[in-house]
Amino acid sequence: MGLPEPSSGSRSSLPRKTTVSFTTQDLAQFSAASRDRNPLHISEEYARTTPYGEPVVFGMLGVLAALGRLSDRHDRLLQRTSIEFRNPLAVGIPYRLEVSEPTTDRAIVKLYDATRLMLKATFTFMPRHGDTRETPVQEAACSTEAADLKKENLLAGTRVTGAYGPATTELAEVIRRWKLSGKGATARHISAMMWASFVVGMELPGKRAVFWRLELTFHAEDGPQENLLRYDVTIQDFDERLDLLHTTGMLSAGTTICAAAEMWAFVRQDSPQSSLTRLTDLLPRSEQLKGKVALVIGGSRGLGAAITQALASQGCTVFLNYHQCTTEAERIRMSLGSTFGTIELVQGDASDIQWGRTVRQNLIERYGGLDLLICNASPPIRPLPFVPEKFTQFQDFLAQSAAMAGIPMSALLSTLDARSGWNVFISSAFVKDLPPEWPHYVTAKCAIEGLMHWAAAHYPKVHSLIVRPPKLLTDQTNTTVGRQGAMPVEQAAAAIVNRLACPEPSQGVQILDVF
């Protein structure tokens, strides 16, 4: 609704509060319209190999959602937008939007996850002349696969040019879905915002991008202009300290500049992968575990992958359970080469009761039981403010975590008992360090540690080991700051397997927290 007030008149300084959430369909629609097909946003499997664990909402989609919540501004045109993408947005989370419109020419929208600021967008408007006409935007064939530029390719002065045009039908759908008409943004403005998303997500740097900041200035659409948009983007700097890429770019129609952008994006480094060579350096071959049958829940990536390789290198038959990351699981299986153990892949959701029953039956039929159960799986881990409105997420995380360990244990403890096997739970040093952002994670780990104690009391022949590794170098910590001080997974895996190979394990629950 438009507010009848003078051009520079003040509006309420009190922010309006509302909520917004995003669905998988919203991501698909934005992707189709903007032509930003970065897999971080649209591929479950790819997103699992990133620190975010699940597809991330396009930051620019968050900005459009914010724009759609402004008061109508039929007499204004967007002149500039300044955006800070503070934290990644997830699907299905109700975010709080706070809209401040101190004047008709300025609006600030902040998007929060409870108390955590996720995105801040500042919009500046200018008066719209009566004769301002909106130029249609022509569709253009754009690249369909995200570039994969690593930091060594990101040299200052490197330019990328091309034609850009969103998909017309899908653009109209996005405008309708987010109620963007009448907000002072023309189809070309929205196209320019989508272009920034496209450039960062598909071109510079492409696949590895995590969009961080954008300054976008729009130029007036006066006079006749070509409909086809072309862009020219140049790398200004790559900051090695932060893995931060700074680019500037222009979007033009013929000789007329439509928008000028300054963009910053983090460039994610390669996903850390466990190395069998490093493991065998740390873990000489022994006969102690030879012929044992092991099941690693969550064994395709990170510490689970390293434990899988380490056990196989000791002559175990290892069942590698994974849920979605088939490519990663295959890589671990193939990495074994001529090492004398074997790895078999067992796809499935370890929190599914039927899956637990099936695995138990298969293990008993084929091997007579199980010797080593390693519970390593976790739901995607995101910081979670400890406030009442986030308690549903808190409960969901607990329930999922408990099921991922509890269902395999409930299905397999009796077979471990029959063979005096090992029940191993990968907990975390966080149960002692208690970081402020992880109340759900700490609670889940502590709860499952409790279950381990119960299991040890009621299945006395089973050896129990709780592992509390420090911060590890995994997909989860593969960020600029996250990598600092993180322990390689091979080091932790070697310590765990050394403990399992101990010829005379002590009774009761053992804790491994020194690596």
Next chain:
Amino acid sequence: MELHDRLEEVFRQVFDNETLTLTDEMTAPDIEGWDSVAHINLMFGIEQAFGIRFKGNELADMKNIGELKHFLVDKGAR
């Protein structure tokens, strides 16, 4: 504006807290929301505001706000 006030403004922006008041004795745990993401925002914000550049993760090694202010003065912060 004095260096202290300018620094306080950067902190207020980064931590989205208009009432945040800095003291020389303050450390990271005293400021709600000082996580890894905020740390990068803060580093970038200070560099932009004062025209300086941290080496590596110099900011993380500083023991408190007082030390950060001395650092900025020594660097000839604009």
